[in-house]
Amino acid sequence: MKILIIGSGGREYAIALRLKEDKNVSNLYFAPGNGATSALGENLDLKTFEELANFAKDNKIDLTIVGPEDPLTKGIVDVFKSKGLVIFGPSKAAARLEGSKAYMKEFLARNAIRTARFLNSDNFEEISKFIHTLDEKVVVKADGLCAGKGVIIAQNHDEARDAAWEMLKGSFGDAGKTVVVEEYLDGFELSFFAICDGDNFVSLPVAQDHKRLLNRDQGPNTGGMGAYAPSPLADEALIKRVENEIVAPTLRGMKKDGNPFCGVLFVGLMIVGGVPYVLEYNVRFGDPECEVLMPLIDGNLSQILYDAATGKLTDIKLRDKFAVGVVSASENYPYKSTPKTKINLGKIPANAHICYAGVSEENGEIYADGGRVLVSVGVANNIREARNLAYELVKNIEFEGSQHRSDIAYQALRD
Template sequence: MRVMVVGSGGREHALVEALAASPLAPEMFAAPGNPGIARIAQVADIPVDDLVALRDFAKENSIDLTVVGPETPLIGGITECFWEEGLKVFGPSRAAARIEGSKVFAKELMRQAGIPSADFEAFDREEAALAYLATRRDYPVVVKADGAAAGKGVTIAHNRDEAEEAVRASFAGKFGAAGERIVIEECLEGREASIFVVTDGRDILPFLPAQDYKRAYDEDEGPNTGGMGAYSPIMWMEPATYAAILEDIIRPTIHHLSLIGAPYTGLLYAGVMVTETGPKALEFNCRFGDPETQVILPRLGSDLLEIMIAAGEEDLAGREVVWSADKTVCVVLASEGYPDSSHSGDEISGLENIPAGVYVYHAATEEEDGRFHTAGGRVLNVVGTGPSIIEARARAYAAVEQIHFEGMQYRTDIALEAIELEDL
């Protein structure tokens, strides 16, 4: 069997590694991949948004299943592009991927389906948004670019001035076409969690939730990023809360998408805020999370490839997933200046000294003459595993101390609160 993963980050490295471990012994391909992925898969230098080239490569190389990592090709219609040639894809259709491609679409879906979420208003003109803010008395508010913005299109504005600044920045092109429409919504208070399910459009197979860290610096300071770390399991989430999320948010979402003619197949990711009045949906993504995937897949005891095949064949009913009891902690190593700017070309040392119980996923690296260099942004994902959060965290940070590149930055507080909860 031949399997291709589309993408080039740490999430895709984790996906390739998990799929390669299948008892089905697939021959692995990746496009465009990265130097870490290239050690376990054949890579093809094809951009993720060149859907025709990806399709042609899959057809020419007799790829049996293509797994799409990032949102861009899904929103762009890669699934339909492949279907036209009879090729199988793990990922939702373009119509269903609107749930990430448009915040306005997602919020209206939540309202129509009765899914608990924050109150909101949508705007396609700066003047109208500013006029709305002039009438609003309750702050903070959340200003979101309508389109996908690599996790950076969300601003929590603590007062009217900050909200107006976020509105003007979005309409001025800070997020490109993604910011041509915006959503302004109430700011929910509580604890945020990342929820993942595989679905065949009807049945769901819940994966483990994860806790991620969006802010660039310790103590949740600094700008939003694509994610600076994660851990699993979520120590504070009660089983009843997780069950409520599945029943009140996930299932109604999948059901409503089917009702409007956009059945969802693949991995659905919900960002959820657990408030005093119960869980509320923040947003949806149409793909695996990054870096949450890097802490979930090392705990997966079931065959990921078999699960993906079953989803495509509408055969998830009655299936269960086996999980390791180990805990996982991921620390993201980013380049100097991230996320506002990004340095590249710095040599990476220490990767040969990684201890047992640690995974290192390449996210933005280049290789030249057997040496790795940074390629900007989030460079490496270091994942520690262990029987407890404290041990998994210790392994992750011990490995981080072995790695070096100029300007390397990372958070030092990943999973600290989980240790405190674990000790209770």
């Protein structure tokens, strides 16, 4: 099987690394890939969806997998399908679940799926009135995609009004033309993933991401500083509730609207008193959650994703293991860019591996390019062993200015 992977981050590297285990996979291509993916396959310098689809057709690509949300929300799947190509991911219309927070909230309300009380509006006076009906903390979101930066948790009503005003004035460009204001939910977050074929779905291990830059969830929000799975915070009863009360109604609602959902449905959950609420939908694997989910999937991943993309999804097996991933980020992340610096590797422990993200390659050497550079992943029979392996690997990776959190999976281990 020849497979094309769209994207350039740690998520795409993790998918490729897992696909290398499949005996039926002969060739991997990346568009554009990063400095380390070239060791797993071939990086392509193709820009437009048409160019990518034509490459897939001319080179008899059996399956294309889309990693990031941006090409999905812009319609890459529609272009590929118009040429009779098999591609794993939702259509442009279905990807609105992530592309528009206002659409997502309206979809939840229309399908009676539990979420925080909210208002979608472009009218500041209306927004102000709604803010004053909420408790002191308020969540303010720009409607469109903002690379993970369009969500503000205001500590009081004045902050919330200021945030909404700035968004409406254009601080997030067109993404903030409509603002979503929500009540603040006090609980803990989980990441729930389901592989879907339009009608059916299979659930993956429940993960927990660590968004804040610093230990104990302090500091600014980031793209994610680490993750682990499966989380003991999600017992069997909670998983069933999410499947029955959120995922199944989502697929039914999307199909009813004429936009059947095929691909990865990523539900960002807030658990309040044991009850799951939808914070957000994403329409692709999370990053860094993908890096800890891939080692837990058993069997032939390429066939699983191909079957989902062609509407023939069947059950999948999971490995009875735990995975912990620790992000090593550049010195100035997430505030500003950091100069390129060489990565020096020591010994890689057994049952641990690296997923490269923000890196380039020069003369056979890997360089940190800034941002989230790589993820150290440990896989073991329990969370503590997996975390120890991940941190042992972190200690053996050096690049100037490297930073990481030292408490990934602390909620599961209570330490």
